[in-house]
Amino acid sequence: MKKYGIRSVYGGLKLFALLICSLLLAYSNTAIAQKNAAADTTIKEPEVKQPRDLKVLREYSDGRGNIVREVQYSQGSMRVTEMIIMPKPVAFNPRRPINPDTLIKDSLTIIVNKSQYTVQVFYRKKMIRSYKAVFGPNPKMDKCMEGDRCTPEGWFKIAAKNPASKYTKFMLLNYPNDSSYYKFNKLKDAGKIPKTARIGNAIGIHGIWKGGDDMIEMGVGWTDGCVALKNRDIEELYTFAGVGTKVFIRK
Numbered sequence: 001m002k003k004y005g006i007r008s009v010y011g012g013l014k015l016f017a018l019l020i021c022s023l024l025l026a027y028s029n030t031a032i033a034q035k036n037a038a039a040d041t042t043i044k045e046p047e048v049k050q051p052r053d054l055k056v057l058r059e060y061s062d063g064r065g066n067i068v069r070e071v072q073y074s075q076g077s078m079r080v081t082e083m084i085i086m087p088k089p090v091a092f093n094p095r096r097p098i099n100p101d102t103l104i105k106d107s108l109t110i111i112v113n114k115s116q117y118t119v120q121v122f123y124r125k126k127m128i129r130s131y132k133a134v135f136g137p138n139p140k141m142d143k144c145m146e147g148d149r150c151t152p153e154g155w156f157k158i159a160a161k162n163p164a165s166k167y168t169k170f171m172l173l174n175y176p177n178d179s180s181y182y183k184f185n186k187l188k189d190a191g192k193i194p195k196t197a198r199i200g201n202a203i204g205i206h207g208i209w210k211g212g213d214d215m216i217e218m219g220v221g222w223t224d225g226c227v228a229l230k231n232r233d234i235e236e237l238y239t240f241a242g243v244g245t246k247v248f249i250r251k
Helices: 006-038 178-189 213-218 231-240
Strands: 052-061 066-075 078-087 108-113 118-123 126-134 154-165 168-173 204-206 227-229 246-250
Touching: 052 213, 118 231, 126 213, 126 231, 154 178, 168 231, 204 231, 213 227, 227 231
Parallel strands: 108 246, 204 227
Antiparallel strands: 052 066, 066 078, 108 118, 118 126, 126 227, 154 168, 154 246, 168 204
């Protein structure tokens, strides 16, 4: 039987200890990076003027399951009149308590349905939450360029999270991504947007100012293309989703 000397055993233990330290250091650095990405307070957020003096001018059912609402409000120096056509909300099961720590983030998908004014959360292909949402003044239009105030359509991911946003909580999407640039350049080549147009950025899912939940309830399109939720809802969604969570936005 081959015998090992004390020096050889000591050398082996030293090498093993160095390997363990390297693994712990790598894990620590990864954890710090993930924490910083998940709580980034330096991400760019849109600067949107808060609407004031909201009035409902008319409200009626169109006989096809939609509520038609004409509203008027001030935003900056503008007096805006907006016609909103919202489907009547579909009843959803009461909220059952969910421990966000038990959710596997890779199994979570957020579906934003602009026509339905909803944000739905699916976990392992089962819907676990449905929230009311609002967008910009033309919710059914896809985003073409910076300044059009439209919400982009397609697949995205949450790129960063800000727990101390002026909109309560803010989850930045990875817009523009490769698909966004492809559509943008195609529109430019077709002459449908100016050659000098820029693609824009700072699109995310966020809450609203304190006391502003009525804007969500009535469907007022006050954002510059972001997805806005009631504050209670963004607080909860923020705990469910993580950096990398998939988001699909459809018309």
